[in-house]
Amino acid sequence: MTRITARWIAEPAPQAVCAMLTEAGHQALFVGGCVRDALLNVPVGDIDIATDAHPEKVMALARDAGMKAVPTGIDHGTITVIASGQPFEITTFRRDVKTDGRRAVVAFAARMEDDALRRDFTMNALYARPDGTVLDPVGQGLADLAQRRFRFILDPAQRIREDYLRILRFFRFHAWYGDPDAGMETETLAAIAQEVEGIDSLSRERIGAEMRKLLSAHDPAQSVAVMAQCGALSLALPGADARGLGPLVHLEDRVAPDPIRRLAILGGEDPASALRLSKAEARQLALLRDAMASPAAPAELGYRHGAVLTRDILLLRAALFELPLDPEAMLAAEAGAAQVFPVRPADLMPALSGPQLGATLRRLEATWIASGFTLDRAALLNRA
Incomplete structure (x- = not known):
């Protein structure tokens, strides 16, 4: 008993x-x-x-x-x-x-x-x-x-037709509790493939809530890969590509799982709408996706976005190219995050104002960043 x-x-x-x-x-x-x-x-x-x-x-x-x-x-x-x-x-x-x-x-x-x-x-x-x-x-x-084996009760196709969200719940539960070495039950996967189009009948709010839970698992890579194979991923998150998720999870190591960081590597046509992200989540996702594709150096990223977000950006860049995370890049990011731009708007007023003031501040900031944060206030004001 x-x-x-x-x-x-x-x-x-x-x-x-x-x-x-x-x-x-x-x-x-x-x-x-x-x-x-x-x-x-x-x-x-x-x-x-x-x-x-x-x-x-x-x-x-x-x-x-x-x-x-x-x-x-x-x-x-x-x-x-x-x-x-x-x-x-x-x-x-x-x-x-x-x-x-x-x-x-x-x-x-x-x-x-x-x-x-x-x-x-x-x-x-x-x-x-x-x-x-x-x-x-x-x-x-x-x-x-x-055996950490997830199976539907009785007829899997019937269980799925009762609520198509159960397709996503299957992958979420497998990611959280399943045995990755044992794989997934073939009868269940066959039923999912047969009924997968039913995902389109679900509200985007329900899909988004389930995808967040899935991507919060310690290692959701296997579940998401199988979702891609059976067509569930493209219905839940149109345009997503699962290939970068495994390398990202491997690189995260001791970093806590973050569904938005993982969404950034999955991509997609409009994930904010597809998953009904909050405004804060959508802003974070847009920042990560833009920054991971930008040419900005780690030190500049650290200065502009702080050490934590820059760590996420560097993880995404490394996963995208299947490279190890460069510890020197992280050190540069942390150093950049500690920097404070030495010139204030008041330093340029009243000689400059309005759009001209803003343009000059941006130019001086770019010059300061390019110098490796070495130019001081006086040197920068001489270039104003």
Whole structure:
């Protein structure tokens, strides 16, 4: 019998929430990511609970127990219960009534088995009792988890047609948790290739959110390469090229994953629109793409963009040409980042103003950079 022994499951808050349900005669089962991650010994984020109690009953029980209940997704059976300041999403068992590839019409169910069959992957359909005992209602989740193998529940094509975002979720989960040496399950890849055009029916917001998560994995290169082979990448990010991602990931070494940096190496026709990037993300991406193609030296890049962004630019340049990162270039970038232009606008006024003032400042700055930052204020003003 498999049991979860992670510390979080025995803490007072999750146990109190489960007791709120079980003492009223209802089931309370931890489900999904928290169970999967606990068994994989990776940090657990959100703690989700499945129950046979209907949402209105969950809210009433929470109030009686002195807990705050928020109807965050009551139409879909989800109530967020706050216990000791910690949120828990409690969702009533459900079964699909109708799906169209983007959203599902669901009905409440009384059995965990029905709830499990509407989930996506076998290892995401694992449940755990409050005492940590793990339940595997589809019969394959534990075995697949042990092998870090992602498979859809039952017919993969049917699971995909229920929600085409599951294609991108498959590649994201494989990047985060899959065994890269074992590769991907052939039946699953065949179903993805058959249904891949369904990605076009998804909103760009959903695609963008999933791609960010994928590109935040430690090493998403294999997943993205297979996405390119089956046509999913070009639908999610038109014009993208996966070839530079592997070299970039290799060069990043101890640098934390950054989805925007990785987007820069993938390219694409209009990634900001395709993935609905925020304005800040779009600005960062545009800067990285422009700078990696510019002739500016590392010292100038460091001065203009700071050491961190310049490190990213140098990583992208090295990955583009499949070269090692030059440590001398990084030193030059850090030195440039420490420089402060010695001439201020007030130094040139009132003799110069308006566009002439701006043009002269830019010319003097370029001269100062070309000198290796050696010209001082007096020398620069003599050239004004």
